[in-house]
Amino acid sequence: MKILFIGDVVGKPGMRMLSRIIPEYGKNNDYDLICINGENSAGGFGITKKGALKLKKYGCDVITTGNHIIDREEELAGVFMIENVIRPINYEPSFPGKGWTTIEKENIKIVIVNLQGTVFMPEKPKTLPPFKVIQERIEELREITPFIIVDIHAEATAEKIAMRYFLDGKVSAIIGTHTHVQTSDETVTKKGTAYITDVGMTGSFDSILGMQAEPIIRKFLGKEDERFKLAKMDVRMNAVEIEIDEKNGKAYSIRRLQVADDT
Template sequence: MKLLFIGDIVGRPGRNIIKENLKNLIEENNVDFVIANGENAAGGNGITKKIAEELFDAGINFFTMGNHVWDNKEIFSFIDTEERIIRPLNYPPGAPGKGSNIIEVKNNLKIGIINISGRTFMQALDCPFRTCAEEIEKINKITNIIVVDFHAEATSEKQAMGWFLDGKVSLVVGTHTHVQTADERILPKGTAYITDVGMTGAYDSILGIDKDEVIKKFLNQLPARFEVASGRAQLNSVLVEIDEITGLAISIKRLNMLK
């Protein structure tokens, strides 16, 4: 099967490039399933039900989230019932929603998807390594095709997760930093890996945000209201081919667009 994982969607520019181009990308690359990180889809802060539905209609099959999952309070009204959106698994018990799910892709072919948050320079949640390993054991009883979105800040922590899960999952993709890395590879035991898949949003920006406001913040160190940037947009993603029998990766390549 072919899986497309799209980097963090930031605001209207990110949504528009998805709506205008994703279906063509799916057709051109024979994509079977599309996952995107959607934690910044609504004005750079969280996601709403309306925006999620628009992006599902555009061709996205499933959303992972991250530390901004709760920024738009509307999420509390639908995250418990929407099976196509998950938040980081390692939030404490009692948090709304869930951190993994199993979805049927085609002809009884199922994929397990796990969202996990790092702890280095991030909120101190439960151990991502132990939490993820426990969840993989449960999912393996149903399918061996497993994708992990590791939403983390530190490249070292992301690389550690890749090596920790090598041979246990199909793909470990890093999100959160919004800057695509050039280290995509198949690890020795068959897991596809990239430290960060990048961002889908305004190209002439700082992480999708108006660059002048961010620069001003660095210069004066005063509180600032950040706004999503406008103008041309980029779409960062990785295209991964996975063996449907073994669940291991066959190939991974970056698939990007600038409009």
């Protein structure tokens, strides 16, 4: 089973690239499952119902998210009405949406879980300790299927690597999101868990994490009311391809992708 996990898509430049590339993957039957982090799909800040439906239409099966979804609080109810759009499982229980989903592909049930770290992360949405929350839930999820993909949406490298050790052998893959910078530490553990600290982003690479550099630099220089603007040049897609043994849910390969937009 071959899975594509795409890094945080940042605004229109990223969305436009995906509107061309994902249907191609579909036509060629390249992947059994496509997951994407969509927390920045709406102009870099949050996700809308319309944007989530677009990603589904292009061919993304599952959309994970993270902290930026509260930038468009008014959209949350609509976004989480859509099937297989999830938010971190460790947000406080009253937060809209759910933290995991099950999808069936090639007669195999796959669970996708979204988790968020707490180290160097914003206070909102209120996030419960990810290790405790997943510890309480993991056996219940493993009863459904051994095919489990975790999106760990977190800033701190150590917190993500700790999650790799914590869930080693219990899940098929642990994919880091949120920093927008792809790391080169992808690995498959001896127990069959694929891992990368961060899968990267899909958007403009002539930018600071998808946004124009100048306003961000002005903000660092002390200009408080600076508004960030979406960058448009040098669009690329960052993703990982994960191969999982259909007999037992163990991963046997993970490969980084960085695809340039050819238009």
